[in-house]
Amino acid sequence: MPDNREQFKNLLKQNGLKVTSQRVAILEVLSSRPGEHLTAEEIYDFVRVEYPDIGLATVYRTIQMLSELNLIDKLNLDDGYVRYEISKFDKEESCHHHHHLICLDCGSIGTFQDDLLETLETRIKELLGFEVVDHEVKFFGHCIKCRGE
Amino acid sequence: MPDNREQFKNLLKQNGLKVTSQRVAILEVLSSRPGEHLTAEEIYDFVRVEYPDIGLATVYRTIQMLSELNLIDKLNLDDGYVRYEISKFDKEESCHHHHHLICLDCGSIGTFQDDLLETLETRIKELLGFEVVDHEVKFFGHCIKCRGE
């Protein structure tokens, strides 16, 4: 998406960051795979197809930057890898992330959008005085495919 | 709690594991600090007060075992440490864990028990055919203490 790419370049400039081919390529890899949850190593492998000379350290550094710019979301499944996916919203609006449905059988990662948690967050604020600004929800279970088998 | 300690010893025996003073001591440390979320290193430091000769590897191995026996729960805050706390239920009943309220200001970790998520889980099953068996929920925000300051 050339439009998004322009937005990205502007965002970099706005933050005093330089537009490099590596950064564009890494965002491109993530943008072209929405819903996939890639590890740094996997991103590295995808980017190397176009940029064989890129270093893994650059991937890590760019990932960190993209995360701070809220362009990508982190997902930790406690398997030793941190995974990343492109955010649905480019700006840092008060967007609550979707929930992840992790299949214990095949390892697939589904998603689910819901606003029921806001009820919960209101209740937490009323009962405990804790003001929620973000949340992270993971559901573990069996996906429809694995249940059928 | 001498009663819980007996239960623990029996559980070990039932699983063909030996009752050692190190294992008892480690569970004791976690049992006596409910609601605290200790790293392996912290557990190690506490246990060493009574057992100065214990090895860090033993702590890691015991933690893993306790986790498999569902006696302790894992908590990952993505800060490089995995934390552990004693489970509320000794047996592996269908107990859904409590939610964690993580203060972005002071780092304190509160908890919240709720069953609203079951509604959500029912909806997920109906809409997507995904059968939830466990979940993990973290809320990030500002605790009542930090909000007052």
Place this chain on the structure above:
DNA sequence: TTGGGTGCAAAGGCTTTGCATGTGA
């Protein structure tokens, strides 16, 4: 020109593993 970015390799830091010794049952 010039300060941030990159690649490479080395270092970091939590966790796991190998192995000889120790110890519950």
Place this chain on the structure above:
DNA sequence: TCACATGCAAAGCCTTTGCACCCAA
């Protein structure tokens, strides 16, 4: 006795960092 558990140290493994070179602006 003997299989499992422990301690110590080394190895693993993902990630970060140092540094010289490079390149957008």
